[in-house]
Amino acid sequence: MTTPTDRAAPAESARHNAATVVRTVLAHGPIPRHRIAELTGLSAGTISRLTGRLAGSGQLVELEPELGPSATGRPRIPLDLPVEETAVAGVHIGTLRSTLGLVDLRGGVLAQWAVPHGSTDPRELVGELAEALADLTSWQSHRRLLGVGVSTGGWVDTEAGTVVEHGPLGWHDVPLHAELTARLAPPVRLDGLVRALALAEGWYGAGQRAESLLELFVGNVVGAAFTVGRRIHRGPRSASGGIAHLRLPGVEGAPCDCGASDCLQAALADGSVLRLAREARLMGPDEPLETLVRLARDGHLGAIRLLRTRARSLGRAAAVLLDLVNPELLVLSGGPLHTPEYLPDVRAELVRHSTLGLAAADRLIPSGLGEHSLVLASAAVFLNAWFSDPLAHLAAAG
């Protein structure tokens, strides 16, 4: 995190007001100052002072004056975010490869690259990422890089800046934030993938108009994340959402490392479904999940049964989470989106098991982030900090 060093910490109300102004410009820009005042209820003086500071540091830009004078006789100058002049990098560290991209302040994806890992040693891997990021940004050198958002699976303690546990990478208590800031010049923000997806969903996806949102991700890992008013709940050591080994009655999968075969990881994770498919001799040892999906689409009953069982288990998990948290939206992301034909099974089981009954069906929606979800999610880790406290970034932006 970058803090201005040449001035005292901005008063809490100024920080809050600056965030309100920037979010209003994000939602409605280009927009003149008097409209920001109308929409936010802030005084003209406050708007003038804050927009002056934010424009001075390049966090807002002034466009050509609108034709015709305002009531005061002065020209109306629309303000916008520096969408064309800046970029934010999003880096997702996966198990075999990382996905890097550049995103503008309105969530437009400018570029996306996949970088296969040469090493899983954290320092060497960060070195590879720094080089790839330098190549990527040189391609868009007319844009100022505001910051880098980084996400990875497993358990990430955001406050400590560490990856507490990432099984597939073999990482335990890796000080990833320190490694990243040692190699990258712009400010870096780090979070777990599922929380990153929830943030991106709130800023750019299906959650833009929802006050509360619960993200349920199923891939190589299973996890959940919860936001209220685009603020993410992390809890002590950022351990919230670690639902992988939650056991549910009626759920059955491949035996999990935790010893159970009725936990969510066992029933839902891609690897567990693959293991069941291989044990049932539906496919060879090296074939990917896509083979199973293709078999099912060709009408293979064994393959259909496996994918339908996973969908139903997912519906049961969704019912528990929906009843526990009661979010406006429960957003489903990851592997199940590749088999939309089973979403009706997920919904049917959700309705059957949730206390909300039929009303539960409308709460569940597939992620709206699309093919760039990893880059958008990772970038959102930084963008969330940027939009939540613009004054904290004055020094970095200027």
Ligand SMILES: [Zn+2]
């Ligand atoms: Zn387990």
